[in-house]
Amino acid sequence: MRVRPKKTELCDPPFVVEAEAVVQSLHDALPQAIKDAGVIRFAGDSHPPYRTVAQDGTVTGIDADFQAAIGQVLGVKTQTSVVTGLPAALQGMLSNRYDAFNGPVKATAEREKQFDTITWMTTRTAYVFPTDSTAGITRVEDLCGKRVAVVTASVVEEQLNKLSRFCTQNKRAATQTVGLDDTNGTLLATRSGRADAAGMTEAAAIDVTQKQGGTKYVAQTEAQGATKDDLALYVPKSGLGSEAGVQRGNGALSRGRPLWRIKGGLRGGIPRSPARGARPPRSPRTAGRR
Structure with missing residues (x-):
């Protein structure tokens, strides 16, 4: 029919x-x-x-x-x-x-x-953080040395590893991965102070910042290892x-x-x-x- x-x-x-x-x-x-x-x-x-x-x-x-x-x-x-x-x-x-x-x-x-x-x-990959964060994040490079929550075994975790290599190659501290089960868990980690930022797809980051107040995001560039x-x-x-x-x-x-x-x-x-x-x-x- x-x-x-x-x-x-x-x-x-x-x-x-x-x-x-x-x-x-x-x-x-x-x-x-x-x-x-x-x-x-x-x-x-x-x-x-x-x-x-x-x-x-x-x-x-x-x-x-x-x-x-x-x-x-x-x-x-x-x-x-x-x-x-x-x-x-x-x-x-x-x-x-x-x-x-x-x-x-x-x-x-x-x-x-x-x-x-x-x-x-x-x-592409982006990183969400609270607007009242004291971690000093205004650009992606500021994530070097910071704790970043990501979903374990996800494409975002892979991109974070590339960002960490970018950090060390530029004589900055490596990022610290906080592996969690899902995106909600990564956002909760940033709110509780367990992580400084939450990694996710840029589409997800746009959705979070538009629907949930009090957050911003920065997007990883190709120069920083993103693909x-x-x-x-x-x-x-x-x-x-x-x-x-x-x-x-x-x-x-x-x-x-x-x-x-x-x-x-x-x-x-x-x-x-x-x-x-x-x-x-x-x-x-x-x-x-x-």
């Missing part, structure tokens, strides 16, 4: 998500277990603005709308189980507790040995797999009727046309960063 597409809001304008018609051929390509259950099980940690977890466990944000749109195209429902951090999401998929994890997670050749990856975003990272949705090779329709369904959503429009909104993370693989081809329209 074909349903006429209509626009629905994704967060605040100019965020827009398109309602899509079910594509029967994509539904038919899904694994039989998912067709029988009628649902794709996503893992998701607390990671605003991608996923904001309310006290009652309700998940809202970019990720929830993204998943709902995929479900519309594939003709199934989607549900999110809240997990604690990236390792729990990855292991849960390998244990068949979850069918997918939308990340956004860096696509690497190593992880592709166990997962199919669908790159949908590029990002643009391709971030992806993950599915286990033994389960859903991008061959089963998610890759094609995701692509269908991005052609002609984008999942969301971010110009003038969250500048720090720009959705891109989905590309499979750890090293997807660059698009001339790709901009911004996580």
